[in-house]
Amino acid sequence: MTTGCGCGGGNGGSGGCGSSAKAPVIEVEVEVPLEPELIASSEQEWPIISVNGVSVTPESMALELQYHPAESREEAVYLAARALVIRELLQQRIAELGLAVEIAAGENEEEAATRLLLEREVKVPECDEPTCVRYFENNRGRFHSAPLLAVRHILLECAPDDAEARHQAHGQAEVLLLSLEENPGRFAELAVKYSACPSKAQGGSLGQVSKGQTVPELERQLFTLAPGLAGKPLESRYGWHVISVDQRIEGQPLPYEAVAVAIRTQLQQGVWQKALVQYLQTLIGAADIRGIALQGADSPLVQ
Template sequence: MTQRFQRSAAMAFALALSAPAWAQDTTAPATEAPAATTEETASSTPAKDVTAETVVATVNGKDITLGHMILIRQSLPQQYAQLPDNVLFQGILDQLIQQSALQGNYSGDIPVRVRLAMENEERALLAAEEVGELLETAVTDEAIQKAYDATYANAEGETEFKAAHILVETEEEAKAVAEEVKGGADFAEVAKAKSTGPSGPNGGALGWFGKGMMVPEFETAVMAMEPGAVSDPVKTQFGWHVIKLEETRVKEAPALDEVRGELKAQVEQEAVKAHIDALVEKANVDKSGAEGIDPANLSNLDLLEK
């Protein structure tokens, strides 16, 4: 049963996304059609006004509409989406005709797996519609401004530090290094000569960093220093450090336009979550049926054949 399910699912996928008429090497340039003559252009069928409900073909009395074709077009993998419109149009139309013929010839009951797949698809699509309608009104300039104020307006600027360090293996080495640089030796040159850390060749330079970017012992030492000062030896999991704090700065809050995109995403996420939470809270939800079911059944495809 499992093999049958996998085989039929694979066939359905192939039927939905490929067709002999257009399953070609999409990397090769399309053959250029001869230019139409004036007579051919004049006699061609004029374009007509269409809607999603415009019928493009009928198979055994069942309509195929332009809307059906548009949805297939949107679901194609990228290699098919790059094909010319005329190739896509004919290929999709032929494929829908083939599927309709196959569907019409099927005489059995609707399989459980098909019914459940259709229910899942309808549920997901309508849920997405509900979210889409919500977001049309949830994201406003006022909501984004409120999110900005909550995140940045009343927040104190974060202090950032620019420092360098010399990393050695033992406390004795660190004490000797600290004494050397405090005695007037050039910090960068000593770092190049003695630091075992990856920043050594660059004079121990660490650039700018903020809170939480260094290990706690290192961060605590830096935050207690004044610009220009050199620390006593500081032990971390990496070894012993001698640190020089070069300067500090206060990172100002970004302008609203700089973070508008992330604030918009935040507003959307919060609005959707609040809406879903409210709907679920109001809904009559009974999950007792899930009790006692072995989670391993999620992989049991045979259940879809019963």
């Protein structure tokens, strides 16, 4: 059983059920075949992969596998193998160029060398002001301050993997909801009696809740609600919530000046990602890669 709901709703009634990460080499979406193609004779064997004659070992794939959760073992192995192939290509290019590495704070030698390589070989133009303004004008609906909700809840707590407890908690939440529909004034009383959240000390009040303060699965439901008692219990990893929205303050349109930096960062990141994918595809296209099918580029990006 979890302890509390992580809402921060005790101690004054502010906050919501709160949302609570080694990355494999470089995470980018390189264009690949629709179906992963690996050379392996059974699910128990690792594919036989090499990059310009250098083998990708089963041991390295087994270690990398943990960073690539997927619906099937085949897909996870493919993603792990792809990441290791990209890593090997980058390391071979670093060695080919003979880069002199200066390690910055928080980096190891490999990370520093990869950063230096990409700084040297992946050049992207800066997004200018007219481009950012045009993006803002074409996407005004996206730039609003987040709405605020004044929320009360009753948490019927249960473990996420306990199906029977979940079923019982949902039934209890439905009963409480029916009772509150008949007599909304009993919310605080029922919160004190039944809620597993510390906010019960404030009659279930979470205070004002904005986006990012609740766990994602609850937030997606919560911010669709109109003021008043929610018509059905809402489910989260912590259990079932009986919700009352006492007030909803809609977000307001933001001026360009308030979002200019965020727009520039977003657009620049998109340009960087495209340039990086193109660079990696160029390395793939020029390499002798065996045992895995990846999409490469025919013409070299970097001379």
